[in-house]
Amino acid sequence: MIQVRELSLECSEVYLDSLSLEVTGGEIYILLNRLGQDSDLLFRVLSGSQAPTSGEILFDGCRQDVQAVAAFIDRVASGAEFETEARVGDWIDFLCATGLSRENLYKNLLVCNFHERHLKKKIRELAPELFKQVYLAACLAPEHENIVINDFIRGAEKGFELKFNKLLLQQKAQGRAILFLGGDILYASEIADRVGFIKNGHLLFEADAAELKDMDIKGLYQKLLN
Numbered sequence: 001m002i003q004v005r006e007l008s009l010e011c012s013e014v015y016l017d018s019l020s021l022e023v024t025g026g027e028i029y030i031l032l033n034r035l036g037q038d039s040d041l042l043f044r045v046l047s048g049s050q051a052p053t054s055g056e057i058l059f060d061g062c063r064q065d066v067q068a069v070a071a072f073i074d075r076v077a078s079g080a081e082f083e084t085e086a087r088v089g090d091w092i093d094f095l096c097a098t099g100l101s102r103e104n105l106y107k108n109l110l111v112c113n114f115h116e117r118h119l120k121k122k123i124r125e126l127a128p129e130l131f132k133q134v135y136l137a138a139c140l141a142p143e144h145e146n147i148v149i150n151d152f153i154r155g156a157e158k159g160f161e162l163k164f165n166k167l168l169l170q171q172k173a174q175g176r177a178i179l180f181l182g183g184d185i186l187y188a189s190e191i192a193d194r195v196g197f198i199k200n201g202h203l204l205f206e207a208d209a210a211e212l213k214d215m216d217i218k219g220l221y222q223k224l225l226n
Helices: 037-046 088-097 102-111 116-120 128-140 158-173 185-191 217-225
Strands: 002-011 014-023 027-032 054-059 070-073 146-150 177-182 194-199 202-208
Touching: 002 037, 014 027, 014 037, 014 054, 014 177, 014 194, 014 202, 027 158, 027 185, 037 070, 037 146, 037 177, 037 194, 070 128, 088 102, 088 116, 088 128, 102 128, 102 158, 128 158, 158 177, 158 185, 177 185, 185 194, 185 217, 194 217, 202 217
Parallel strands: 027 177, 027 194, 070 146, 146 177
Antiparallel strands: 002 014, 002 054, 194 202
């Protein structure tokens, strides 16, 4: 369970304003915003890289080392930024040597239909979608009960989105609490159990996905977030 209680923080022109929400196990909650600034700031606070001014964040009802109880999946571009000659297989060996479950990592790669031949490629030469698959598989390998995702599929091809959804629904079926920060209301209406709208750090509106189906969701998005 992910609980955010009266979370506040001012950071330049972006801020959180007494934000409260709760995500239960076996639920996908998508928190929508328009520009991505609210998502980026909230992701930094939830992952522990930036401290809030006030409020609290609880994972499974406790304040604890967030990295030990939750997976944090941020946007990534490609492996081209890796200034190394290491191959994908070497990278995976390194991750597993630090304690990551090889079985879980490969299980996640199989869900993405990641082909064994890609293990021999250099990390920096991987196509962006393939790099994201390895990154995602590694993030989910520890099997944390809570997952926080920062607009991971923005700009992704439909094929990758489908693979991502397959992994996400698998995590939901295993009882994980999943908080997705993003800006695509159509995507949210397809996969979320609940949807929230945040603007200027303030939660404006929440609805079950079933309720959204009876609404003019594009009009709602424009009304709340423009």
